Amino acid sequence: MKDSFDNLIESKNSILILLPKDPYFDQVAAGLGLYLYLKEKKDTIINCPSPMTVQFNRLVGVNKVTQEMGNKNLVFSLKEYDPKKIERVTYDVVDNQMKLIVIPKPGEKPPAESDVQVSYAGLSADLAILIGGAHDGHFPQLNKEELKNVELVHIGINDIKLTREVMSFSQKATSVSEIVASLIDDYSQDIATNLLLGLYAGSRNFADDNVTSETFALASRLMQAGAKANPTVSAKAYPTGAIPMRPYQESKVENPEGEKAEEPPREWTQPKIYKGTDIS
Numbered sequence: 001m002k003d004s005f006d007n008l009i010e011s012k013n014s015i016l017i018l019l020p021k022d023p024y025f026d027q028v029a030a031g032l033g034l035y036l037y038l039k040e041k042k043d044t045i046i047n048c049p050s051p052m053t054v055q056f057n058r059l060v061g062v063n064k065v066t067q068e069m070g071n072k073n074l075v076f077s078l079k080e081y082d083p084k085k086i087e088r089v090t091y092d093v094v095d096n097q098m099k100l101i102v103i104p105k106p107g108e109k110p111p112a113e114s115d116v117q118v119s120y121a122g123l124s125a126d127l128a129i130l131i132g133g134a135h136d137g138h139f140p141q142l143n144k145e146e147l148k149n150v151e152l153v154h155i156g157i158n159d160i161k162l163t164r165e166v167m168s169f170s171q172k173a174t175s176v177s178e179i180v181a182s183l184i185d186d187y188s189q190d191i192a193t194n195l196l197l198g199l200y201a202g203s204r205n206f207a208d209d210n211v212t213s214e215t216f217a218l219a220s221r222l223m224q225a226g227a228k229a230n231p232t233v234s235a236k237a238y239p240t241g242a243i244p245m246r247p248y249q250e251s252k253v254e255n256p257e258g259e260k261a262e263e264p265p266r267e268w269t270q271p272k273i274y275k276g277t278d279i280s
Contacts, residue, residue: 175202
């Protein structure tokens with residue numbers, strides 16, 4: 001599965017990571033871990049339709065999560081300034097630096113520095129990676145015209161149902177962070193920290209009955225990469241009233257005859273392609 005993911009990423013130039021609305025802590029941790037990994041290789045942005053609340057502040061790079069998906073055109077806006085006061089806008093290049101010049105009409109004051117807002121508009125993306133979620137309703141971003149023809153990939157602990165075709169890297173695991181960790185092999189300290197915090201949240205601090213030795217092995221690898229452990233993260237790991245899925249336990253038990261259990265079918269470890277159907 002990792003090879004398929006690597007080949008997919010290698011063929012793309014610009015990547016958009018989409019978090020669901022009102023995301024779980026684990027989903028944000030996984031998305032940011034993947035963002036920090038991909039931004040060193042590709043033009044990457046991470047988006048969430050919901051604002052980042054204080055519970056996510058311990059995650060590295062949380063300030064990079066934007067509610068606006070634009071990354072194509074840089075836009076300068078003047079808030080609380082009457083455009084009728086502007087005579088013209090021009091630009092000049094001085095010492096290899098471009099300067100935008102707003103010229104007010106005679107007798108009018110120029111805009112204040114505090115009036116200037118900088119943002120992006122338009123979207124340039126070859127691939128959109130959906131983190132978690134179960135259906136279209138969790139990703140209102142998909143309704144935007146700019147994403148109509150963008151290839152979709154899903155990473156989650158459960159399959160997703162969309163009205164569009166999507167390649168799925170979903171599999172049973174304690175957390176989405178665990179799946180992301182299996183798809184990348186270069187953990188910086190920041191990446192490892194985010195994924196470890198997500199692993200704590202998804203596994204309820206390793207207290208769930210379905211946590212396996214592989215879960216602890218992954219935590220060990222992340223800590224070896226410099227992850228900063230924080231086992232108290234799950235106190236507000238999930239939105240109010242949300243019931244997280246129980247993690248999956250991989251069976252290591254031999255059968256009564258002493259023979260090792262059969263290996264799972266190969267297709268279980270391969271990415272899946274789902275073709276959406278219209279909902280009447």
